[in-house]
Amino acid sequence: MTATAAPLRGPSNGALAEALFTLAEREPAGDRRLALLRAGYAAMDSVRPARRGVLDDAPPWLKPLVSQLAGCRGEGALAAAVERLSTGQPPHRRATRQRFFSRSEVERVLATAPEDLQPQRLRGAFHWHTDASDGRAALETMARTCARRGASWAVVSDHSRGLEVASGLDHEGVRLQRRRVERWNRRRGDELHLLQGLEAEILLDGTVDVPAAERREVDCLLVALHKGLGSGPDQTERLLRAVATPGVHVLAHPRGRLFHHRQGVRARWELVFAACRDNGVAVEINGFPRRQDLDWELARLAADAGCDLILASDAHAPSHLELDAYACAIAARAEVPAERILNRLQPDAFADWLDLHSS
Ligand SMILES: [Zn+2]
Ligand SMILES: [Zn+2]
Missing domain, CATH: 3.20.20.140 (Metal-dependent hydrolases)
Structure with missing residues (x-):
């Protein structure tokens, strides 16, 4: 890729939410896990682009992490980032989160x-x-x-x-x-x-x-x-x-x-x-x-x-x-x-x- 190429779009809200839920599951119970879960729900429910929808209420330590995830180019890069952040465990979408639309996916489906x-x-x-x-x-x-x-x-x-x-x-x-x-x-x-x-x-x-x-x-x-x-x-x-x-x-x-x-x-x-x-x-x-x-x-x-x-x-x-x-x-x-x-x-x-x- 050259420096003049158009920037690729970041991950969708749904993909960002899934990354946050996965990271939450790898934290012990406590404030950190709760903040990650909250951010995951916010990404699911947000109509705005992924990171802005999530950052408003996030604690200071979480903001750079969300920025990092939201800055991934494509979902493969996002999955790799989640794996790195959770010491080598590949992401695994829980059955309880399969086939759910995020709010922005709803808008996208309805558009056509x-x-x-x-x-x-x-x-x-x-x-x-x-x-x-x-x-x-x-x-x-x-x-x-x-x-x-x-x-x-x-x-x-x-x-x-x-x-x-x-x-x-x-x-x-x-x-x-x-x-x-x-x-x-x-x-x-x-x-x-x-x-x-x-x-x-x-x-x-x-x-x-x-x-x-x-x-x-x-x-x-x-x-x-x-x-x-x-x-x-x-x-x-x-x-x-x-x-x-x-x-x-x-x-x-x-x-x-x-x-x-x-x-x-x-x-x-x-x-x-x-x-x-x-x-x-x-x-x-x-x-x-x-x-x-x-x-x-x-x-x-x-x-x-x-x-x-x-x-x-x-x-x-x-x-x-x-x-x-x-x-x-x-x-x-x-x-x-x-x-x-x-x-x-x-x-x-x-x-x-x-x-x-x-x-
Ligand atoms: Zn009922
Ligand atoms: Zn009812």
Whole structure:
């Protein structure tokens, strides 16, 4: 290379994040490890070029290290630098960090994604929480934000009572929320049609924690795993039983994975997705950055199995509603046909879909 050659681009935010996580894992528990982890998360979430997104909050000792890593020309050089810094151990990406998009990768994928998969084109804002369970804002605040973002329908999806940690809704709670949903629809339903969902628990044996009569009281029943998420025994049977439960509309964040912490359940996904298709259960692509569940490979598998897919933000605050962009990027990378994505439907068509899939 000559001195006049154009400078090569540094590593991507995702690659820089991975380098920081790897170095963190090679530190003993303590402040240094914590600072490296924090910097790794900042790189994952930053829209700015890698090093600037990370440096703002970094302690003084970390800044030159980040500069060094961000200055590597290409990912091979970055891997070599990580190996040198960790006394000869080659970098190894943990399974819990595979197939996650950094925020800047989301932007890059969306820049060339089909028009139908652009977040601003989605009509339905699916799967978000309110302060009735573990969300931070009131139902009406969340709904107003959905409307402002251009949605024409939205599905509030608070937790059912089975999830004690999230203080889910009991039967009375569901009914109280129903009245607020109806009040919203009387006043502003033409602008944003609000539907009441419920994120029910799939118990360890695959049963759903909401009784049959109560399942029919909500417009849209999501089922999800939040417990028993170890990647030990295969959990196909648990999932098959859940999606065959009458009244279930959506299998939410199917694996239950969590970035850097948990790989999620093991299952024979071909069988699970075939059962979703046969039972008319849509499969969710959850865009919450630490979940990204399904990832693009499993989303492809679900699309190939003939499933309907639904994109979700899993927002717990108004500012999270934009996280459906991650789900759009996953769908785009998986090349899911746009006509399979339920968020594209007009409000009436989505209501019809729910009716059709209620039995
Ligand atoms: Zn959940
Ligand atoms: Zn949720």
